[in-house]
Amino acid sequence: xADEREKIVQVRHLKQYFNIGKPNEVKAVDDVSFDIYxxxxxxxxxxxxxxxxxxxxxIIRLYNPTDGQILFNGQDISKIKSHGPQMKDFRREMxxxxxxxxxxxNPRMKVKDIIAEGLDVHGLVHGEEEREKRVRELLDxxxxxxxxxxxxxxxxxxxxxxxxxxARALAVEPQFVIADEPISALDVSIQAQVVxxxxxIQKEQGLTYMFIAHDLSMVKYISDRIAVMYRGKxxxxxxxxxxxxxxxxxxTQSLLSAIPVPDPAVEKTRQRIDFDHSKPFSDDQSLQxxxxxxxxxxxxxxxxxxx
Amino acid sequence: xxxxxxxxxxHVNFATYNGTVQAIRGVSFDLNAxxxxxxxxxxxxxxxxxxxxIxxxLAKNADIAKGSILYHGDDLLQKSDKEMDAIRGNKIxxxxxxxxxxxDPxxxxGKQVAEPLLIHNNVSKKDAMARAEEVLRLVGIPNPKERxxxxxxxxxxxxxxxxxxAIAIVDYPxxxxxxxxxxxxxxxxxxxxxxxxxxxxQKIGTSIIFITHDLGVVAGIADRVAVMYAGKxxxxxxxxxxxxxxxxxYTWGLLDSMPTLETSExxxxxxxxxTPPNLLNPPKGDAFAPRNKYAMQIDEEEQPPFFKVSxxxxxxxxxxxxxxxxxxPPASIKKRFEKFKELGGSVK
Numbered sequence: 001x002a003d004e005r006e007k008i009v010q011v012r013h014l015k016q017y018f019n020i021g022k023p024n025e026v027k028a029v030d031d032v033s034f035d036i037y038x039x040x041x042x043x044x045x046x047x048x049x050x051x052x053x054x055x056x057x058x059i060i061r062l063y064n065p066t067d068g069q070i071l072f073n074g075q076d077i078s079k080i081k082s083h084g085p086q087m088k089d090f091r092r093e094m095x096x097x098x099x100x101x102x103x104x105x106n107p108r109m110k111v112k113d114i115i116a117e118g119l120d121v122h123g124l125v126h127g128e129e130e131r132e133k134r135v136r137e138l139l140d141x142x143x144x145x146x147x148x149x150x151x152x153x154x155x156x157x158x159x160x161x162x163x164x165x166x167a168r169a170l171a172v173e174p175q176f177v178i179a180d181e182p183i184s185a186l187d188v189s190i191q192a193q194v195v196x197x198x199x200x201i202q203k204e205q206g207l208t209y210m211f212i213a214h215d216l217s218m219v220k221y222i223s224d225r226i227a228v229m230y231r232g233k234x235x236x237x238x239x240x241x242x243x244x245x246x247x248x249x250x251x252t253q254s255l256l257s258a259i260p261v262p263d264p265a266v267e268k269t270r271q272r273i274d275f276d277h278s279k280p281f282s283d284d285q286s287l288q289x290x291x292x293x294x295x296x297x298x299x300x301x302x303x304x305x306x307x
Numbered sequence: 308x309x310x311x312x313x314x315x316x317x318h319v320n321f322a323t324y325n326g327t328v329q330a331i332r333g334v335s336f337d338l339n340a341x342x343x344x345x346x347x348x349x350x351x352x353x354x355x356x357x358x359x360x361i362x363x364x365l366a367k368n369a370d371i372a373k374g375s376i377l378y379h380g381d382d383l384l385q386k387s388d389k390e391m392d393a394i395r396g397n398k399i400x401x402x403x404x405x406x407x408x409x410x411d412p413x414x415x416x417g418k419q420v421a422e423p424l425l426i427h428n429n430v431s432k433k434d435a436m437a438r439a440e441e442v443l444r445l446v447g448i449p450n451p452k453e454r455x456x457x458x459x460x461x462x463x464x465x466x467x468x469x470x471x472x473a474i475a476i477v478d479y480p481x482x483x484x485x486x487x488x489x490x491x492x493x494x495x496x497x498x499x500x501x502x503x504x505x506x507x508x509q510k511i512g513t514s515i516i517f518i519t520h521d522l523g524v525v526a527g528i529a530d531r532v533a534v535m536y537a538g539k540x541x542x543x544x545x546x547x548x549x550x551x552x553x554x555x556x557y558t559w560g561l562l563d564s565m566p567t568l569e570t571s572e573x574x575x576x577x578x579x580x581x582t583p584p585n586l587l588n589p590p591k592g593d594a595f596a597p598r599n600k601y602a603m604q605i606d607e608e609e610q611p612p613f614f615k616v617s618x619x620x621x622x623x624x625x626x627x628x629x630x631x632x633x634x635x636p637p638a639s640i641k642k643r644f645e646k647f648k649e650l651g652g653s654v655k
Contacts (some may be wrong), residue, residue: 047496048464158350159582160582187349187350187520188520188561188564188565189560189578189579190578191564191578192564192565192577192578193578193579196575196578199575214493214494216494217523217565217566217567220566221566255494255495257498258495258497258498259494259523260497260498260501260524260526260527261523262523262526262562262567263526263567263646264526264527264546264547264550264551265646265650266526267523267526267527270527272502275495
């Protein structure tokens with residue numbers, strides 16, 4: 001059963017607020033709990049402002065969480081100091097791939113130095129020869145020509161840059177990688193290349209991914225389980241097939257009904273479901289397991305109706 | 308049908324430090340009254356340059372080297388700047404991609420919507436503002452009368468795009484050019500904007516040229532589709548022709564690399580290998596050949612002409628030459644052929 005699988009990340013009542021106590025306080029992530037199992041791809045979807053990127057950034061500790069716990073391999077990492085030996089160890093195990101390959105690579109660094117930065121920080125290679133050998137391996141892994149390691153980012157296309165970002169993230173051999181909209185900035189034909197590459201590497205190295213995106217068809221394709229975020233809360237979480245075939249939350253239903261499908265006949269008959277954004281969450285609601293492995297944000301009465 | 312726009316053999320070059328980039332290499336198409344033509348392609352394929360040429364909104368280093376753009380039979384490329392000013396925003400209007408940057412942050416939105424009327428038509432400010440209010444209501448801005456005094460930052464991304472659309476349609480243009488109008492938006496908002504464009508088209512009878520890289524969006528809005536690659540159209544036809552009876556291997560690749568909701572993880576995504584060519588030195592033969600697993604000897608040597616597939620459906624691939632060997636298209640494409648037969652089409 002699901003519970004026997006090894007959990008690599010456990011998020012417990014995570015809250016990430018900004019401008020606390022001020023009139024413009026934002027509850028970007030508001031009491032979110034979920035687990036990520038070892039070796040799976042966990043998809044996190046939602047529209048802009050839903051808190052999906054903030055959740056990812058809190059887990060990897062780019063922010064100091066306002067409240068709640070984040071357990072990584074059983075150890076609470078939500079309060080470790082930003083600049084200490086503990087954080088350094090943790091960062092080796094968890095890495096991030098960013099959305100914009102034009103903004104996330106230092107334009108003044110050579111590709112080999114970008115990729116090797118993590119190796120240098122963690123002292124994983126000794127001497128220039130070993131360093132270059134490792135960079136070659138990494139470039140080879142992401143199907144880039146190792147001869148190009150002395151080039152600068154501007155000499156590469158968007159898809160190639162994203163491969164460099166992937167090589168950099170994987171250089172320190174992390175167990176867990178958070179990919180925040182890694183293909184949104186890429187062309188359709190290139191998206192498939194990058195997704196295939198990420199899946200190949202996952203299979204080879206037994207990596208665990210958290211895949212944050214707004215493109216629901218790609219998320220469904222790549223993820224084992226999917227959580228849907230809306231206004232700082234997870235409103236639904238289930239296996240990816242289940243969430244698409246049996247969406248229970250009205251917001252999930254509206255999101256799914258809005259995905260454009262490359263088929264004119266489907267498009268002509270498509271009925272959009274509108275979600276009423278004026279209804280706020282009520283206090284008696286929480287995320288509950290209403291069907292095996294299928295969680296829904298609802299009240300007790302609604303949850304009982306599935307029994 | 309009435310042809311209101313005819314683009315003929317358009318060539319656009321850009322002078323750069325590295326040499327001349329041949330961004331558009333012979334593009335021809337027509338636009339009929341009241342229809343929506345979608346131009347699909349990847350970044351750098353030249354789709355934006357093509358439509359910007361129509362309005363002559365190109366960068367300074369651009370040179371329209373060859374071709375003509377006939378608007379009701381009148382060549383726009385022969386018009387003076389002043390004559391073009393009377394057409395831009397009035398007869399032919401444009402919706403830009405990014406609603407965050409295409410509005411003036413320091414001007415109330417009512418004034419921005421009324422501006423084209425004040426410039427083009429001899430109307431009083433009062434009448435212009437009344438029309439602006441009406442159009443803002445038409446595009447679905449709640450309480451337009453009160454909100455006309457508000458500034459762009461007081462609106463959400465989706466609302467801002469509605470305002471951009473309001474500016475474009477305030478003068479009821481004959482042609483509306485929409486350059487990736489929904490790319491910056493969330494899917495639910497995207498669906499609303501597309502519904503809105505369709506509705507407006509019904510109401511004011513405008514023709515739309517819709518540029519996008521998203522084939523899902525194309526399927527929902529287009530009457531006809533043109534697929535663009537490396538500065539040329541490679542295939543064009545009705546929306547059903549392109550989605551159910553595609554003939555160009557690049558169209559196959561685009562359709563095949565998208566996961567559908569039915570795609571399971573067992574089915575690996577089919578990506579198109581490689582990257583588009585550098586148009587500083589366009590290849591001698593078919594520009595898609597290096598990425599095309601169906602490429603033949605002749606693709607390296609000679610650019611394919613357009614072959615007729617059916618009435619109004621053409622594709623520029625040597626595979627359609629009578630002497631070309633039979634090839635085996637990707638499985639997902641064969642499924643599309645099946646659907647084409649069900650719809651009563653005949654597949655080669």
